[in-house]
Amino acid sequence: MALLEVKDLVTYFPHEKGKVQVVDHVSFTVNERECFGIIGESGCGKSMTATSVMQYHNEVGAKIGGGQILFEGRDVMSFGKKELQDYRGGEVAMIMQNTMSALDPLFTVGDQVAETIRRHTGAGKKEARKRAEEIFTFLGIPADRYKAYPHELSGGMLQRIAGGIAIGSNPKLIIADEPTTALDATVQLQYMQLLKKIQKQTKAAILLISHDIRVIQMMCSRIAVMYAGQIVEEGNTDEIMEHPVHPYTKALLEAANPHALKVDRISTINGQPPFLLNPPATCRFADRCANCTHRCHQQETGLYADNDGGHFHRCILAAEEKERNATENGKIEAFRIREHKAAI
Amino acid sequence: MPQKMERSKLLELENIKQQYKVGFGFRNKKTAVCLSDISFDIEEGQTLGLVGESGSGKTTTTRVVLGIEAPTSGDVRYKGKSLSEYGRKDWKQFRQEVQAVFQNPLDSFDPRFKVRKILEEPLSINNIGSPTERREKAESLLEMVGLSAEFADRYPHEFSGGQLQRIAIARALALGPKLLVLDEPVSALDVSVRGQILNLLHDLQVEKKISYLYISHDIASVRYLCDKIAIIYFGQIVEYGSTEQIFEKPIHPYTKELLKAGVVTELSDNVESVVHEVPSVTDPPPGCPFADRCPVCTGACRAKNPTEYKEVEKGHFSTCIHYTI
Incomplete structure (x- = not known):
């Protein structure tokens, strides 16, 4: 069952020379209890997608230029102020990247966890405190840290608190925006374990956003790869990890390979993503792509299906090759049939 | 450490x-011990990697190395002369030859300076060259780090993280340093850009024979860049050796955990919920600070903190008592 449906979402920043289109016709679905991952480098529109889903885009000065965001079939963009307040933090919770600035330095972390519970579940002070303490035990945080202030805790601990705030209201969807990027390698692993535990316990769906393919691979069943505001590839995690189709996905996997660092030279993706002011309809990765042909600069791209299993990509060349193979196979097949008939 | x-x-x-x-x-009033007994040395043209998690004392070590803080006890010697004996002129020389690149490039630039001014500032402070020469130098520095000279007239906020880190490296190179202190230079960057910066650092070292002190919690990048690695935990170097030794034959359980964390791709189903925290610096335990997290911990570990280094093989040291030669 689809929990969150994003259809043709366009988010842009007004610019004196036009629109800086940071999210460009992005469509995806997050099903119930599923972990869906969005991966891409910084500036590709991952976080702006999340911000749009949460309807925070006005706060950062962005505008939504089209599309639809449906949560349980309800149109999020038509929500009034009250509905939005219940939606944000209540039905959809968010874990931010930088917890140090996401938490209020003037309140104890325990109070901040209890606050969400009170606001969204209607619990009284004592009840909320009890629930918050349960959450602390669940997260593996010592009970005496309830009265600690954010500056007294380590980064890993704070990130756990942020997780606690998110699950306090029993949300149906948790959006985790780069939850582990600010953490150390060992702590990162612990936190991923915790996220998995959260998902198991609360049965919430998770929309995980990260630039680290490893994090996404560990958590998600399906992933979307974003580049320059567009989804360039989407499919099951295993399939994308094993058979990436789009050159950008391939390069990203190559660059993130931990074993590749033994070599003399790290493989990188040369160049920069394009500036998204009035972006072209042609392939946006063309300038950085090793296999780029002149057609890549001329032809408009669309989403092509790689197979029937929901694996999509945005590479013209791969799509053409598949078509060519298909027709060749068709010819061979036709030839075989003819031979067969002749033999009879 | 005997070396x-x-x-x-x-x-x-x-x-x-x-x-x-x-x-x-x-x-x-309490005393927080951030570094206890740190010793290492960096040879000319060599890279030492200092690896540890946050709170382990990596950044304090950089501050001591850069002379921003004087250590409570112990000695930092640059080219054989102790920093505690430095006079005004020595410091001036030292600060030209030892430069730093920090984790967050946007924080280390003045937002009102154009890139040109950022790059010319170290030169003008030290009265090097005429204004035209400085101008040319700034442009050549940009080209050295793979940026085009036309970027010189832009402001820091106009750049991406990877470009800013290149500018930070260019600024550090302006005075022709002998030692670059790189404090987590790539941890704020994306994987694709991370590789570019690491390649750049590698090329610069080959070309200019600069020594690096490379500080990171990311073990994978350390492997690429470093000749020697010191693993630091709770203000103490727990293992020290060449990159090969550390990666092929890790001794200390903490090193093993770090190496494992870098390559794990699957989460185990049996989910642990215990938080492994570093012990408090104001109230350190009597035993090994890693004991609570250690899989091979015994009673002896909790009784006394092992501070003696055992030489496992030539140039490879560890403090763990569970390794017998």
């Missing part, structure tokens, strides 16, 4: 200890 090497040592740290007084009032 005998033929190549000349550029920087030596000997038994560095760094403590801070924390707490208010005269009753609550």
Whole structure:
């Protein structure tokens, strides 16, 4: 069952020379209890997608230029102020990247966890405190840290608190925006374990956003790869990890390979993503792509299906090759049939 | 750590200890021990990697190395001369030759300076060259780090993280340094850009024979860049050796955990919920600080903190008592 449906979402920043289109016709679905991952480098529109889903885009000065965001079939963009307040933090919770600035330095972390519970579940002070303490035990945080202030805790601990705030209201969807990027390698692993535990316990769906393919691979069943505001590839995690189709996905996997660092030279993706002011309809990765042909600069791209299993990509060349193979196979097949008939 | 090497040592740290007084009032005053007995040295043209998690004392070590803080006890020697004996002129020389690149490039630039001014500033402070020469130098520095000279007239906020880190490296190179202190230069960057910066650092070292002190919690990038690695935990170097030794034959359980964390791709189903926290610096346990997280911990580990280094093989040291030679 689809929990969150994003259809043709366009988010842009007004610019004196036009629109800086940071999210460009992005469509995806997050099903119930599923972990869906969005991966891409910084500036590709991952976080702006999340911000749009949460309807925070006005706060950062962005505008939504089209599309639809449906949560349980309800149109999020038509929500009034009250509905939005219940939606944000209540039905959809968010874990931010930088917890140090996401938490209020003037309140104890325990109070901040209890606050969400009170606001969204209607619990009284004592009840909320009890629930918050349960959450602390669940997260593996010592009970005496309830009265600690954010500056007294380590980064890993704070990130756990942020997780606690998110699950306090029993949300149906948790959006985790780069939850582990600010953490150390060992702590990162612990936190991923915790996220998995959260998902198991609360049965919430998770929309995980990260630039680290490893994090996404560990958590998600399906992933979307974003580049320059567009989804360039989407499919099951295993399939994308094993058979990436789009050159950008391939390069990203190559660059993130931990074993590749033994070599003399790290493989990188040369160049920069394009500036998204009035972006072209042609392939946006063309300038950085090793296999780029002149057609890549001329032809408009669309989403092509790689197979029937929901694996999509945005590479013209791969799509053409598949078509060519298909027709060749068709010819061979036709030839075989003819031979067969002749033999009879 | 006993080290005998033929190549000349550029920087030596000997038994560095760094403590801070924390707490208010005269009753609550405590001492936080951030570094206890750190020793290592960096040879010319060599890269030493300092690896540890946050709170382990990596950044305090950089501050001591850069001379921003004087250590509580111990000695930092640059080219054989102790920093504690430095006079005004020595410091001026030292600060030209030892430069730093920090984690967050946007924080280390003045937002009102154009890139040109950022790059010319170290030159003008030290009265090097005429204005035209400085201008040319700034442009050539940009080209050296793979940016085009036309970027010189832009402001820091106009750049991406990877480009800013290149500018930070260019600024550090302006005075022709001998030692670059790189404090987590790639941890704020994306994987694709991370590789570019690491390649750039590698090329610069080959070209200019600069020594690096590379500080990171990301073990994978350390492998690429470093000749020697020191693993630091709770203000103490727990393992030290060449990159090969550390990666092929890790001794200390903490090193093993770090190496494992870098390559794990699947989460185990049996989910642990215990938080492994680093012990408090104001109230350190009597035993090994890693004991609570250690899979091979025994009673002896909790009784006394092992501080003696055992030489496992030539040039490979560890403090773990569970390794017998």
